[in-house]
Amino acid sequence: MFFFIDHSNGVPIYEQLVRQVKYAVADGVLSSGQMIPSVRQLAQQLAINPNTIARAYGQLQTEQVLEPLRGRGLVVRKDARSRCVKARSTLLAARLRSALEECLQSGLSREELTELFQTELAALP
Amino acid sequence: MFFFIDHSNGVPIYEQLVRQVKYAVADGVLSSGQMIPSVRQLAQQLAINPNTIARAYGQLQTEQVLEPLRGRGLVVRKDARSRCVKARSTLLAARLRSALEECLQSGLSREELTELFQTELAALP
């Protein structure tokens, strides 16, 4: 699977999972009707407490991204993609905006910030 | 004074204070030898518990940004600025980088990301 957990960045693990599932659906990597890994399987794979996975999956059901397939597991809802695309925009914009705000409040000029953006973007794989 | 506390963003208050003091020193808003507000005074002004301020000030001493004038208060160390400029770069770069990483991992292309950056930057005051 394609989930990456960062144990050290302070973002709750279940929250990282929720986001990554949404991103995968938005991006089409996970498509409607597709089954996602079982709680146990993913817990083992990521070496994470099953409760944490369950919590993420629960939230994704509440947010109408996943739905249970009677006794067999969870699948991506067929109306999930547009919802996830929207969610992704919102989440990313908010994340980026708050980083930019901190930069400007720290005294960085817009020019310095733009330069920093380009440097960092270029440095990413 | 020029400190703004966001009680809702999950970042610990003492951590927000530590950063903002560093930014202020880096930016020259606080300069060497200058006294910073007393624990009690700042606590009252920000409506925050004095212990929380003291914790931030303690950390800033450990990081050699502030030094005590025994019994009189805390001042910015004379060698603090370059240290804070460096710290600011590190902190902001890390913050921005992790936001960009999330954007790219979510499936956004570099072009979309650059566009998002410009939109968000333009929207900020």
Place this chain on the structure above:
Amino acid sequence: MFFFIDHSNGVPIYEQLVRQVKYAVADGVLSSGQMIPSVRQLAQQLAINPNTIARAYGQLQTEQVLEPLRGRGLVVRKDARSRCVKARSTLLAARLRSALEECLQSGLSREELTELFQTELAALP
């Protein structure tokens, strides 16, 4: 457990704990991966406020001696020993040096000081 708190020597309790944990790791009494007592447990055992323990544990994380297993507790980092050996040397040398300095500045000769050292060392259990 093997921690001893001296409430009367002026050294902050959390600082005594930080040192003793470092010494225990340096000495191999605590080894990598080993869990340390929980905040509440140690607080009860030493009849100390949990906050004080938490403060010491927090500092030990900052200094990369301990790391969290989220939701389960704190363990000694696997690279902590060499760090603690170094820290122990530094701490003890500084402590001893400052005692020796005071002795010499007081007018004691090196011979008298050496004699005092031997007497005191012999008197210790």
Place this chain on the structure above:
Amino acid sequence: MFFFIDHSNGVPIYEQLVRQVKYAVADGVLSSGQMIPSVRQLAQQLAINPNTIARAYGQLQTEQVLEPLRGRGLVVRKDARSRCVKARSTLLAARLRSALEECLQSGLSREELTELFQTELAALP
């Protein structure tokens, strides 16, 4: 004068002064009947709050090391020397002992400690 104040070692300034006066008397650098600097003069010279000097001098009177010379200042009592020699022994022995105790408790062997002692002693001016 021959007083050295270390603002960074945590020992209260007045306590440093009290000790140093006792050491000077014990060592014969200050002898009976000799006047010591006035509160104001010493405060200015050491760039220290006069209250702090006054507190140290007060304690030295209580401990029968100094006595007032009606309206003209403080002098070393004529019976002060033996008292100070005794005090010096006690103070230095206690200081050294507590350093040695910490060393042994940290896991250092007596041999390592003796070696450390010799190294540190040799390194002092």
Place this chain on the structure above:
DNA sequence: GTGGTCTAGACCACC
């Protein structure tokens, strides 16, 4: 007046 430490206890996220 200043900061530093500690206690007591609440609340939180995570597991």
Place this chain on the structure above:
DNA sequence: GTGGTCTAGACCACC
């Protein structure tokens, strides 16, 4: 269960 943060308030040394 775990640690982390914060509030409230006491007490201390120092100036």
